[in-house]
Amino acid sequence: MTSTPPAPRLADLRERWLSAVIAALQGDAKVAGVALVGSLGAGRADDWSDVDLLVVVEDLDDYAVPGRLPQGPGRLAFEIDARHNGPRGTRAISAQYVVEDLPLWVDWHLHPVSLANWPSDSSVIFDRRGIAPTPATLSEYLNRGEHEPATPKTDDEHDAMRLALIPIAAKQVARQSPDAARTIEYLGGDHTADQLSALDELLNQFEHLGRADSLAAGRAYVELLRGAIR
Known part of the structure; x- marks a missing residue:
């Protein structure tokens, strides 16, 4: 049986990026809560894992705009509207950051307080509003109901x-x-x-x-x- 080769530099860059971004989100009073989702949230990440964040906000329109989210110790190289990956009333942004010349992919899931729950396979980092958990996994949570329509891309x-x-x-x-x-x-x-x-x-x-x-x-x-x- 083969195993995934280690890549400790990737894991280190990711953790330093996360530490800075989480600190920025915690310092923003308009952010009601944040959870790690995806493989990091579920506890099955490896050195190669990317970042998935569920960010619950008071004003969705204030956050779902280009360049609004914290960049951490890197620079934004690419971002795209990915709202079609979530239910109506939510937003999503997929982004690539360059941290010390290596890429880090981040999927941001932006949900208003009124529609938010913590999926069963998430790890809550902080919660200012007492957001209720749900037995649904992240996949089930994102696929509930009707999705947001995709925005046209050039x-x-x-x-x-x-x-x-x-x-x-x-x-x-x-x-x-x-x-x-x-x-x-x-x-x-x-x-x-x-x-x-x-x-x-x-x-x-x-x-x-x-x-x-x-x-x-x-x-x-x-x-x-x-x-x-x-």
Whole structure:
């Protein structure tokens, strides 16, 4: 049985980013509560895990705008409206930050107090309003009822997202997940080729976008992966 190779630098960057962002959210009186969700919240994260945060706010419209959320010790390289990933009345933003030249993917789930519960597989960081827990898992919680409609995206936005998702494919390669080939194919790469070579070629394909931060961070991540699996 094979195991996922360690990547302690990724875990360290993630934890330092989280520490700074949580401190910023705790210092914001308009934030009613925050929980870790996804693999971190459920206690099954590894060094390669990304960040999923459920942020409960008093005024949803104040937060679901570009650049509103704390960036931590990094810089924002990409963000996109992902409200279609949640029920009506909520918002979601997917973002890539570059922390010490490596990418960190964060899915922000933004919910108003009136619609909020803590999913059963979340880890509550703080709660100022006594928000009730729910027996529903995060997946069940996000898929309840009718979803928010997706916002239209331009071709450039789709390409920028595919570039930002290359490290997600690399993470799947590190875990030897069958999802890696499917993600590489979705991103426009050759899923039948050597996976590291396919990731390199994908990065080359997106050079024309002029998104230097995402491109350099993607290359650094693939090189980290290459060293980890040798």
